[in-house]
Amino acid sequence: EIVLTQSPATLSLSPGERATLSCRASQSVSNYLAWYQQKPGQAPRLLIYDVSNRATDIPDRFSGRGSGADFTLTISSLEPEDFAVYYCQQRSNWPHTFGQGTKLEIK
């Protein structure tokens, strides 16, 4: 099973700042890495798939990069609605594991 480790566990930033979230895999997942956003009481929302492709209607302040086993999600300038929990997921191998999440909170 591929383990995805996200860091930091919690990130405290202010609106307008840049956020960088990390997801590291226990082995290469090629480019089969996605990012989700989840707000309290809501289902997850797909942001990025295959490392760097934005999903439908996702604003361009969200970007992803990386390869192999090391990936980042960047939010260029935080909006108030961006404060949430973010998860990465790989589809390289079964089971399609998720990271444990990074909570992005308002400083």
Place this chain on the structure above:
Amino acid sequence: EVHLVESGGDFVQPGGSLRLSCAASGFTFSNYWMNWVRQAPGKGLEWVATIKEDGSKIYYVDSVKGRFTISRDNAKNSLSLQMNSLRTDDTATYFCARGLLPYTSPNDCWGQGTLVTVSS
């Protein structure tokens, strides 16, 4: 508009059974891989099971193999999860989620979830 609506969540004792359903609308259900993903209270996401468009391929996380069965009825635009021999650690909100065409995942559309509580 794409909709996924789960139902069937309930309170059940350990060892019991439950069947979850997911009604799909707004898209051609038979063209998509479908998934169940769960989230224990206050915890992260866990992939549970995946079924191919025609039901010919199925995958499970190890912890539910032999206890859970995913199935689909393309004529009724419906996805199901039969859960037997339930354990307390199966307590979670269960989400039905659509695979991003043409892939198994990631999931580009999710239902609102249905809560399963396993407790004595």
